[in-house]
Each structure stands twice: as C-alpha cells, then as structure tokens.
Amino acid sequence: MGSKSEPWATCPLKQEIRVSLWEPFVRSLTGGRPLQNYLTLYSPSLMDVKYFADTGLIEFDKLKQRYKGVVGVTFDTTAFAKATKLGLGRYEGLFPGNINEILTRGKKPYYNQLLEKFPFEAINLDYEDSIFSAGVSIPISEHVKALEKLFDIQNKQACQKFCLFFTTRAEHGQLRLSFLSQLGGHIDQNLHIAPRFGQAFYRAYRVNSAKDLLDSSYDDFATLGLIKLIVSMLSDCDYEVTNCSVSWLNRDVTGGGARLLHAAFIVEKSMVQSPMPAAIVGQYGRRKLGYHVRHLPLYLNSRATKGLTILKESTDREALQAKHGGNITRLLATTFQLKVPEHNGK
Amino acid sequence: MVTEEQAERVNIEVSSRILRHIGRGIYRTPAAALKELISNSYDARATEVTINTGYPVFEDITVRDNGDGMTKEDFKQFITNIGLTDKVAGDRIVMPKGEKDRHFIGHFGIGLLAIGQLAKKAVITSKKRGSDRGFSAELDFEQFDIHQERDIERAVVKDERAIESQERDKIRAAGAETKLPIGTCLIRDVKFGAADRDKHFTEVELKIIRLDVKKMLAGEIRDERNPDAIKCQRYSGSFEDLLALLRENGWAIKQGQYPYELLLWELGVYCPVSYQEIGLFMEGKPLRQVYQFTKQYNFSVRVDGFTLAKPFEARFFEDPEFPIEQVFTWQDHPYKAVNGVPSKVSGYLMYKRQIRPRFMAGVLVREGGVAIGSYDTTYLQYPYNEGVKFTQLTGELFAEGLSGAINIDRNSFNETDDAYLALANWFHNKLQTEVFPKIKEISKEVSAKPRAANIELVKSVLSRLATQVRSPHKRISFEKLGRKGPLLCIEPNRLVINQEHPDGSGSGAKVDKLLFIAALVLKGKVSPVDVEELQAEVERLKKEARKSG
Numbered sequence: 001m002g003s004k005s006e007p008w009a010t011c012p013l014k015q016e017i018r019v020s021l022w023e024p025f026v027r028s029l030t031g032g033r034p035l036q037n038y039l040t041l042y043s044p045s046l047m048d049v050k051y052f053a054d055t056g057l058i059e060f061d062k063l064k065q066r067y068k069g070v071v072g073v074t075f076d077t078t079a080f081a082k083a084t085k086l087g088l089g090r091y092e093g094l095f096p097g098n099i100n101e102i103l104t105r106g107k108k109p110y111y112n113q114l115l116e117k118f119p120f121e122a123i124n125l126d127y128e129d130s131i132f133s134a135g136v137s138i139p140i141s142e143h144v145k146a147l148e149k150l151f152d153i154q155n156k157q158a159c160q161k162f163c164l165f166f167t168t169r170a171e172h173g174q175l176r177l178s179f180l181s182q183l184g185g186h187i188d189q190n191l192h193i194a195p196r197f198g199q200a201f202y203r204a205y206r207v208n209s210a211k212d213l214l215d216s217s218y219d220d221f222a223t224l225g226l227i228k229l230i231v232s233m234l235s236d237c238d239y240e241v242t243n244c245s246v247s248w249l250n251r252d253v254t255g256g257g258a259r260l261l262h263a264a265f266i267v268e269k270s271m272v273q274s275p276m277p278a279a280i281v282g283q284y285g286r287r288k289l290g291y292h293v294r295h296l297p298l299y300l301n302s303r304a305t306k307g308l309t310i311l312k313e314s315t316d317r318e319a320l321q322a323k324h325g326g327n328i329t330r331l332l333a334t335t336f337q338l339k340v341p342e343h344n345g346k
Numbered sequence: 347m348v349t350e351e352q353a354e355r356v357n358i359e360v361s362s363r364i365l366r367h368i369g370r371g372i373y374r375t376p377a378a379a380l381k382e383l384i385s386n387s388y389d390a391r392a393t394e395v396t397i398n399t400g401y402p403v404f405e406d407i408t409v410r411d412n413g414d415g416m417t418k419e420d421f422k423q424f425i426t427n428i429g430l431t432d433k434v435a436g437d438r439i440v441m442p443k444g445e446k447d448r449h450f451i452g453h454f455g456i457g458l459l460a461i462g463q464l465a466k467k468a469v470i471t472s473k474k475r476g477s478d479r480g481f482s483a484e485l486d487f488e489q490f491d492i493h494q495e496r497d498i499e500r501a502v503v504k505d506e507r508a509i510e511s512q513e514r515d516k517i518r519a520a521g522a523e524t525k526l527p528i529g530t531c532l533i534r535d536v537k538f539g540a541a542d543r544d545k546h547f548t549e550v551e552l553k554i555i556r557l558d559v560k561k562m563l564a565g566e567i568r569d570e571r572n573p574d575a576i577k578c579q580r581y582s583g584s585f586e587d588l589l590a591l592l593r594e595n596g597w598a599i600k601q602g603q604y605p606y607e608l609l610l611w612e613l614g615v616y617c618p619v620s621y622q623e624i625g626l627f628m629e630g631k632p633l634r635q636v637y638q639f640t641k642q643y644n645f646s647v648r649v650d651g652f653t654l655a656k657p658f659e660a661r662f663f664e665d666p667e668f669p670i671e672q673v674f675t676w677q678d679h680p681y682k683a684v685n686g687v688p689s690k691v692s693g694y695l696m697y698k699r700q701i702r703p704r705f706m707a708g709v710l711v712r713e714g715g716v717a718i719g720s721y722d723t724t725y726l727q728y729p730y731n732e733g734v735k736f737t738q739l740t741g742e743l744f745a746e747g748l749s750g751a752i753n754i755d756r757n758s759f760n761e762t763d764d765a766y767l768a769l770a771n772w773f774h775n776k777l778q779t780e781v782f783p784k785i786k787e788i789s790k791e792v793s794a795k796p797r798a799a800n801i802e803l804v805k806s807v808l809s810r811l812a813t814q815v816r817s818p819h820k821r822i823s824f825e826k827l828g829r830k831g832p833l834l835c836i837e838p839n840r841l842v843i844n845q846e847h848p849d850g851s852g853s854g855a856k857v858d859k860l861l862f863i864a865a866l867v868l869k870g871k872v873s874p875v876d877v878e879e880l881q882a883e884v885e886r887l888k889k890e891a892r893k894s895g
Contacts, residue, residue: 064584065653077402085398085408089651092583096402109579336651337396338410340471340549341542345482345534 005255006313008128009045012320013249013311015328017262018051021247022165025264026057026122028243029163034059035069037092039120041099041127042072044082048124050331053088065089065336071117073099088336093117099125100146103153119159123150128260131168131226132179141179143168147230151237164265166230170222171259183225184210186232190296200297204304219248219308224300227263231296240270244299246309253313372755373463376559377612380409382460382756383550384617385451385716387411388645390548391441397649401606404560407464407552415474415546418481418533425458425483425531446642451618451714462487464559465552471536472548478540483533565605578603585614585652586622589659592703599703611703614654618643618715621656625663626696632673633694639744643715657706665702671788672697674741674781682747682768689747691769695739697785707737709773711759713748719758726770727761728777735785745769797852801845804857808841808864817841817868824850833860833881834867834874841868 008014026035034057040048049070052058059068071093074080080096095102095110102110125147132141140148147166154162187210191198205220207213214221223246231241243266251258311320333339373379380397387395390413398408416424439448461468466487473480538545561567565577578598582588588607595604620640621627627637640656647654663670674695680688693709701707708721723736751763759766801824808822821840833850835842841864844850849860866872872880 064586065648065651066583078405081400081403081405084401084650087651090583091581094581108576113580336648337398337408338394338412338547340410340547341473341538341545343471343473343480343482343536343538345471345536 005251005258007045008043009047009332010328012317012324012328013251013313014047015051015324016311016316016320017247017249018048019324021245021262021264022048022124023051023055023057025163025165025243025245025266026052029121029161029266030057032056035121037069037071037117037120038122038124039071039073039117040124042074042079042083042091042094043126044079044086045332046083046087047328047331048126049087049091050334054327054331054334060088067091069121071095071114071120073097073102073114085337086335088334100142103146103149104142115153119154119157120162121159122163122165123154124165125150126165126167127169128167129169130174131170132176133169133174134176136176141176144229144233148233148236151234151239155237155239160269162267164230164234164267166226166263166265168226168261169258170226170261171257172218175222180214180222180225183229184214184221186210186228187213187221187224190228196297197300200300200304204300217308219310220303223248223261223263223308226261227299228296230263230265234265234267235270238270239267241265241296242268244296245302248308248310250310250312250314253317255313373460374755374757375609375612376464376563377609377616378755378757379460379463380407380609380613381616381716382457383409384613384647385756386457387413387548388448388618388643388716389439389450390414391439391448392548393445393644393646395645395647397647399563399606399609399650400555401650402564404555404563407555409550409552411548412546413548415480415548416472417474417477417479418535420474421470421472421481421483422533441644445644448643449714451716458485461485461550461552463556465555467553469551469553470548471551473536473538473542473546475544475546478538478543480536480538481533482536483531485531563605563609565602567602571602575601582607582652585610585655586659588652589614589657590661592657593659593661594702596702596704599705610649610652610654611657612720613647613649614657615710615720616717617647617654618645619647619654619656620645621658624660625658626670626673627658632675635675635677636692636694636742636744639692640715662702665698668698668700668702670696670698671792672784674776674784676776679772681745681772682765684747689745689765689768691743691745691772693741693743693745695741695781697739697781697788699738701738701740704737706740708740710742711748711769712742712744713746713752715744716756717742718748718752718756725777726766726773728774730778732782735782738785739781743769743773793853796854800852800854800857804843804852804860804864807861808868811865812841812868815869817870819868822864824852832874832878834864834877836867836874 035052038049038052038058049058049067049072053060053067058070060066061068066089067087070091072083072091073095074083075098077096080094083094093113095114097107097110101107102114105111127143131143136142187201191201191209202208205213205216207216210221210225213224227244227246231244234241244263246261246263249260249262251260373382384395384397387409390411392411392413395409395411397410400406437450439450441447462485468485468487469482470485471480471482558567561570578595580591582591588610591604592599592607592611598604599608618640620643621633621637623637625631626633628634674697676694677692678690679692681691682689695709706721708723709725710717710719710721711726712718721740725736725739728736748759748765748769751759751766753760761767761770805822805824809820811817812820812822818839819836819841822843823840824843824845826846827835827842827844829846829848831844831847833844833847835844843860843864845852849856849863852860863877867874867877
C-alpha cells in the first residue's frame with residue numbers, strides 16, 4: 001500500500017469492520033463470553049486485541065498483566081518492538097516473523113512454540129497483501145499453503161468449532177489470472193452438481209456461470225471465489241462453514257485504490273472424512289463436492305437480499321469517523337506505559 | 347633539610363577527563379544503569395515507573411515515572427552541578443498522607459551519567475504539579491567516542507586535548523569556582539494544556555542506544571563468540587513465566603542465552619518492588635513480614651508490559667524435587683551502633699538442596715530496599731569453607747546504615763568500611779552459630795533416612811541368602827563395635843555387622859561392597875578374620891604402590 005495511506009489503527013472504516021463484522025461473529029461463537037484463545041497477526045496498533053478486550057471478548061488478566069489466550073505473530077522484529085509498548089500488557093505468545101514461513105517451513109524455534117498454543121477459538125488472518133498475487137508463479141501460493149497448514153493443525157488438535165477472519169487485497173490486477181480462472185472453475189463445477197447452489201447463485205447474481213459473474217461484477221466473483229476456496233480447504237480438513245459474511249474496504253482516497261476483502265466464517269467440525277491433499281488450488285474440496293458448499297446458499301441468499309457491503313473512504317469515512325473516532329482515540333491511548341500529557345514540544 | 351617556609355601546599359585536583367570516563371561507564375550491566383534511573387524515580391516520590399526497552403531490537407528505551415518532576419531551573423541546577431546533590435542516602439522522603447515515608451536511595455547525583463552509558467542521545471521531559479510549564483532537554487553524549495587501543499576498547503572524548511586546554515584557560519581566568527564541563531545540553535520550555543496543570547512526571551527517552559549495549563541485550567555478543575550456537579528464544583507471557591524460564595535454562599544462560607530475560611531478572615532483584623504473594627510470603631508463612639515490608643514501598647516498575655517483582659516464582663516453593671528444608675529469619679537485629687543509635691538488619695536465608703536459578707544462590711544485601719550487587723556466594727567473605735552448602739542457600743539482608751559503604755557504581759561495597767565490616771561480622775556469626783550447624787544437623791537426618799532403609803535391605807538380603815546357602819548364621823544384626831573394630835563377626839547362629847565400621851554404616855555407596863563381603867562369609871568362602879587381613883594387606887599394597895609412583 002502507498003506510504004500516504006492512513007494507518008489502519010486510525011482508519012474508521014477498519015473500525016467498522018471490527019464492530020460490524022468481527023465482533024458479531026465472535027459473539028455468536030462464544031455467546032458473549034471471552035475467547036479462550038485467539039491467534040492474530042500482530043500489528044503495532046493492536047487495535048483488534050484492544051477492541052475485543054474493550055468489548056469483553058478477550059480477557060485482560062490484571063494479576064498477570066496479560067491478554068489471556070492471545071497469541072500474535074509479527075511480520076518483523078521492529079514491528080514486534082513497537083507493538084510491545086502499545087498494549088496494556090503482554091500476550092500469551094508472540095512470535096516475530098512471517099506466519100506463512102513459520103507454518104509451512106516449520107521455522108524453529110517458533111513453529112514448535114506456536115504449535116503448543118493450538119487449537120484457537122478465533123483466528124484473525126488480517127493480511128494486507130494478496131492471497132495469490134499476480135507475481136506468484138508457484139501452483140499454490142505461500143498464503144494458501146499456510147491456510148491449509150493452519151486448518152490441518154486445528155483439525156489435528158481436535159478443534160470442534162472456531163471463528164476465522166480472513167483479509168486479502170483483491171482488487172483487479174492483484175490476484176493472479178490463473179488463480180482467478182481456477183476460482184471460476186470451482187464455481188462452475190458446483191453450479192453443475194449442486195442445484196440448490198445454482199438456484200441461490202442465480203437469485204443472487206442473475207447470471208448462470210462464473211464467467212458471466214466475472215463479466216458483470218468482479219467484486220462478486222472474487223468474493224464468491226475466495227469464500228469457496230476457503231470453504232473447500234476447510235472441507236479437506238473435515239470442517240464446514242456454518243456462517244459466513246464479507247465486507248469490502250475500498251481505500252479510494254488515501255490507499256491508492258487498494259481494496260480489501262474481509263471475510264468472516266464460523267467453522268464447525270464436519271462428519272465427512274478427509275480426502276487426499278490438493279496439488280493445485282482447483283483441487284481443494286474435490287472429494288466432497290456438493291457437500292461442503294451446503295451452507296454457501298445461505299450466503300448467496302443474504303447477498304441477494306442485502307447486497308454486497310462495500311465501505312469506501314470517499315463516501316463513508318466522514319460518517320464512520322463521527323461514529324468511531326472517539327472510540328479509536330480512546331483505544332489507541334490504552335497502553336501499559338504511563339501517559340505523558342501533550343505539550344508544544346511534541 | 348626542608349624548612350616549613352620552603353614547603354609548598356598544593357591542591358589535589360582532578361581532570362575533567364576523569365568525569366568523562368566515569369560518565370562513559372561505571373555500571374557493570376545495562377540493568378545496573380537502568381536501576382540508577384529507577385532509583386531517581388523512587389527518590390522523586392514516584393509510585394509507578396514504566397519502561398519500554400524496544401525488545402528485541404533495542405533501538406530506543408523510554409523510562410517514564412509519575413514522580414514529582416522538575417522545573418527547568420531544578421534541572422539546570424542539577425545538570426550544572428553533577429555530583430553536588432542535596433540528596434543523602436538514607437535521608438527521609440516525606441510521602442503523601444497514607445503512604446509510608448521513604449528513604450533516599452540515590453547517593454551521588456550521578457544518575458544522569460547512567461544515561462551516557464546506555465545511549466548516545468537522550469531527551470528528558472519533565473513537569474511539576476500545579477504548572478502548565480515544563481521543559482525538555484536534549485543531551486548529547488556523542489562527545490564520548492570508542493577508541494581501540496591494543497585490542498581493548500577505551501572511552502575517549504573527541505578533541506579531548508583541545509577541550510582540556512580551553513578548560514585550563516578558563517580556570518586560570520575565573521579562579522577556583524570554575525566547574526568542569528563534560529558536555530552540553532539544549533533545554534527548551536514546553537507548554538502543557540490547562541487541563542494538565544495537576545499532572546507531574548519525568549520522561550527519559552534514550553534515543554540512540556550504544557551498539558555494545560544493543561548487542562549485549564540482543565545476545566549478539568554471544569553469537570560472535572560462538573557463531574554456530576543456535577539462539578534460544580521464548581516469549582514470556584508474564585513475569586512469572588520469565589522467572590520459570592530462567593529456572594529451567596541454567597545452562598543456556600551460562601552460555602549467554604536469554605540476556606533480555608536476565609536484564610529483567612536483575613531489575614526485579616535490584617529495584618525496591620514487592621514480592622509476589624506466593625509461597626513463604628503468604629499469610630501465616632515465615633516470610634510474611636518480609637513481604638509486608640516490601641509492600642510498603644508502594645512502588646511498581648513495568649517493563650515492556652511485565653510488572654516486575656522480586657525474583658521468586660511459585661515453583662521455587664513448590665518444587666517437590668528440591669523442597670525448602672529450613673528457613674532462618676532475623677528481625678531488627680542491631681549490628682553496629684553510631685553515637686549510641688543502633689543500625690539494624692533484618693533478613694532471611696532459605697536452605698534447599700538445589701537453588702534454581704543458580705544465580706539466586708548466595709545472599710543479597712539491600713540498603714533502603716535496593717540491592718547492592720547481586721547474590722553473593724562468598725557470604726560477605728565468610729572465612730570458612732562450607733563447600734556445597736554455599737550453593738544451597740539463598741536469602742537477603744535488609745540493612746540500615748550502609749550508605750557510606752557503597753561504592754560509586756552502587757553495585758558493590760567498600761569492604762574496609764566500618765559498617766560493612768560490622769554487618770559481615772554479625773552475619774558470619776549467624777552463619778557460624780545458627781545456619782551451618784543447623785544445616786549439618788539436617789544433612790545428618792537426611793542421610794540417616796536412607797541408611798536406615800539400607801540396613802533393612804542388607805538384613806533382608808543376607809538372611810535370605812543364609813537360608814539359600816544353608817549357613818548357620820541366619821540372623822543378621824547391626825551393632826556398634828567401634829570404628830576400628832572388625833566389619834563382620836560370626837556368632838553361633840548370627841552374623842553381626844559393625845555399624846561403626848566405614849563399610850558397615852549402611853550408606854548408599856557402601857551397601858554393595860558390604861553385601862558382597864557378607865555373602866562370601868555366609869557361603870563359607872572366607873572368614874571374617876580373612877576379610878580383615880585381606881583388607882589390611884590390600885591397603886598396605888596400595889600405599890606401597892602409591893609411594894613407588
């Protein structure tokens with residue numbers, strides 16, 4: 001993203017995602033009690049953790065001065081250093097490095113230490129880049145491999161139900177063409193074998209094929225394709241999605257047109273056995289075609305009635321700033337460090 | 347012969363260079379330097395200090411407190427008179443109503459120099475209550491430079507000779523009152539909002555951490571020494587987890603791993619913070635008073651989100667493998683008197699067969715709640731060798747009246763100081779008359795338990811063997827027949843083992859030997875007399891062989 005883009009910490013659109021997408025999903029999973037454990041990509045703002053702590057969905061253990069059950073992975077050591085001073089206290093675990101590398105290459109010593117923390121009740125993969133960017137030449141991108149590994153570990157650690165938040169840059173030009181084509185193939189395959197899916201698909205988009213959908217609405221195509229991919233990957237690890245919702249965040253003013261798809265899922269253990277691993281993206285979920293998408297029509301029905309949620313800086317920022325500005329400032333000021341009053345020297 | 351008139355009285359003076367060198371490094375570790383800043387906060391009546399170290403990269407370090415703060419004038423007075431302070435260690439600091447008064451722990455007013463040891467640049471911002479004005483001072487310690495001389499790093503001052511020459515000129519011109527500048531600092535007024543009039547604080551931002559400090563904290567010095575070693579890293583979610591990590595990784599720590607964790611451990615040891623309410627510090631337990639005593643400090647230090655505490659964690663008390671065998675406590679014992687007023691010491695020692703982490707073995711002396719140095723395994727130079735027992739004790743002494751004995755680094759004592767010697771004398775007396783005799787008693791009891799079990803084992807094995815080999819000596823008994831008496835005696839229907847013989851005591855190391863010899867006797871292969879003669883012969887030959895080399 002461009003260097004002039006507004007930091008996510010102060011962005012009211014992002015806060016809207018936390019409030020209207022993430023929080024309801026966590027509440028629906030836990031019934032309002034705090035999460036037992038939560039995996040997040042740790043950014044210096046810590047706003048997701050602070051927000052959940054503020055709303056009682058993460059417990060701050062005052063005695064031990066730590067966010068109970070919260071495990072973070074930072075991209076680099078500098079972010080790690082900055083992040084440490086911005087929280088109220090410590091996490092249960094914090095690992096510097098790229099989560100993809102830690103998970104897929106078993107990077108020591110963090111892989112084993114991270115493994116000890118599984119399974120998680122909520123996983124927030126708030127990526128800022130693309131899940132399968134145009135420059136990637138391997139059959140399955142590192143992001144996708146890491147997702148596969150993550151779901152596999154959740155399964156092996158006997159996790160029955162969890163919440164997954166997934167964010168990716170997905171505007172035109174960001175996703176590799178062959179990846180888009182495989183997503184399209186995936187959709188078409190389901191249209192052929194699952195009539196209920198096909199009916200819901202038509203009701204939602206008024207088209208009959210993936211190609212038509214791509215031609216009529218890229219946003220809808222990318223949304224459905226990516227959701228289906230994640231659902232398929234979860235299916236390969238014996239999971240099914242029982243609820244799903246998405247919001248697009250369009251940084252059309254400060255972010256150089258970056259558009260991020262935010263997806264939220266409730267994932268539950270499925271009774272169908274695991275298939276063989278996939279060799280290419282298009283093979284995910286192939287053994288359970290039709291089965292794992294049984295909840296997708298729910299998403300499509302919702303899409304048909306409510307439309308696609310798109311938050312735009314140009315049109316929504318002002319109203320959302322008025323709505324969330326005070327809360328953002330308050331959360332940002334929450335830190336273990338003593339506060340120094342503002343003065344004209346700073 | 348020189349007459350009185352011919353003699354010349356000359357002032358003894360120091361060069362400013364010596365001050366610069368002091369500023370460059372008088373503290374043994376970064377933790378000791380940070381402790382100096384924390385001590386300043388304590389003396390400024392702060393109840394809370396927060397530190398961010400910038401772990402794991404240590405680019406900058408921030409120390410903030412909610413103490414009284416300073417005005418620009420206070421700071422100017424301080425910065426232009428380093429070492430000339432009104433603070434005298436031990437003096438009372440009156441605290442707000444409801445809080446226990448403190449005693450100054452600062453001593454030389456040189457806390458500022460600690461900054462120069464850690465960072466090249468620093469910004470100090472402060473404000474007192476009741477004003478909307480404060481100040482911000484930028485300190486530049488770049489005048490110090492590192493210079494390699496015969497492979498040894500030395501701190502030198504840039505353009506040192508030129509500066510000294512200028513100083514000499516100034517001194518000549520101005521007379522004896524001139525002070526020696528060691529650097530410069532830029533002070534600005536800063537204005538705060540009206541709503542913040544009642545706020546008070548001091549913030550020290552260390553801007554460019556010295557490379558050697560950064561390397562040390564990040565464990566890179568260890569990496570340079572041993573490039574093939576795999577770096578151990580484990581994030582600790584709480585201070586107690588961190589303490590457990592140190593307990594479990596003694597060997598790795600010895601090899602230079604976990605330097606950051608050690609820094610925090612040292613700060614927990616040094617600072618006047620409280621104990622956790624665990625183990626012997628809980629209600630009704632022997633060290634409750636010590637807990638309550640430190641709780642009165644009403645002083646908390648948070649580093650990177652950790653709340654520091656004295657370095658005990660639950661497992662230290664709950665370790666089933668190495669339980670606490672004995673606790674010695676002393677309350678307000680006078681150890682010396684000045685003008686009829688006694689200086690008192692309180693403290694404790696805990697005895698367990700293994701102290702973990704091992705750097706907690708020894709005694710830690712505190713003055714005004716602040717540790718001077720680290721755990722001392724010489725026990726203030728105890729003159730007798732107690733061997734392994736030195737590593738089986740941990741404890742602290744809270745002493746009054748020691749401030750005059752503390753060296754300038756506040757990390758060691760002048761061991762020829764009267765107060766220090768008096769304390770050492772008192773302590774050695776306690777060790778000699780209470781602690782070590784009791785430990786010996788416990789050790790005897792501890793070793794007696796397995797011996798009793800071994801004796802029963804020997805009896806059982808030999809009586810079975812006697813039946814199997816149809817020996818007439820079916821009864822096996824242990825009796826005291828003197829240290830020089832025979833190991834075994836045969837009576838018509840029993841075999842007597844001499845309990846006072848070195849091989850007959852039932853100690854674990856000798857049991858197999860005893861069983862073997864007794865088996866030969868029961869089987870009728872040798873007589874007890876043969877055993878004695880053979881043992882004597884073997885001893886004689888051993889001595890001869892040793893003599894002949």
